[in-house]
Amino acid sequence: MKQIALFEQGIHPTPIVEMSGDYGKNRYYIKREDMIPFSFGGNKARKAAEFYKEIKDCEADIVMTYGSNSSNHCRIIANMACAMGLACHIISPEENREMLYNTRLVEEFGAVIETCPVTKVSETIDRRVEAYRQEGKNPYFILGGGHGNPGTRACVNTYREIADYEEQTGICFDYIFHASGTGTTQAGLVSGKLLMEDRKRKNAQTVKEKKIVGISIARNEERGREVVRQSVEEYLGEKYQALYKEEELIFTDAYCMGGYGKYTQEVKQTIEEVMAKDGIPMDSTYVGKAFYGMKRYVEEHQICGKNILFVHTGGAPLYFDLLDKGQETERRQA
């Protein structure tokens, strides 16, 4: 089977395994979305597979998107465009130009990176799309982070895989935790849960209570929640009214630590512990920060004796940025 089949036929279910380290008074499982076999995996690879179909269907010749120098999404989209033989144009804020592994990879794939002040992003995108159209080209624009319905649909599949695992093993998760950024992953998980539980109820099957907790890595609660809710509404369409309930959406900004990319020494220690005890790399912007946030949430809500699933959403190149930073600090101290 060719690598491209991944996008055409869909992604194989990613592994769910119980963790070995001692992270609290519960059983901890992890879903390895980071092991999706394209461009270091992660939720952006899962989303990209859905965008792949759209790009093919509309016969685009340029793939455009937006993201920062640390963006996993930009890496995957640039890689996919390159693999498809299409041009790729990335708009990126000029405020942060540090060369990170993701930035280097995007360059490696031959993408054009256009920088502009973060306040001018939206007009720059509009102008560039228009300019390509004027040239007779057919650009396909993907929102930052792979936000939008195809991205949500991709993450509904993540939930479906979790439900299948529960069915096959008899292990039921009481909680699902994950890093929430643009909110698409959470929207997909929540939509998937609502749809599947609805089907179960209609078939007179019992539905066990389960909570999906999005740990915000940047956004405040009000805005974060609203974006997730909107995406759920957009995805569910006419079923939204009947299925959606406020309490299905748990989004906490309690572990934001001052915003995007910011983290504490405790986050770093947690990342080192998970790598040492479980051999699973986590980055400090998304996954490690959220895993640490989960540990705190579980303590603060006195959750014990439960089955907890943490969704590892990827970001491997950022793990190496963190390693490099550690070395720099050591060198400075030496």
Ligand SMILES: *Cc1c(COP(=O)(O)O)cnc(C)c1O
């Ligand atoms: C983008 C990203 C997230 C956040 O996912 P959203 O769907 O944007 O909420 C989490 N983890 C990693 C590694 C990411 O790259």
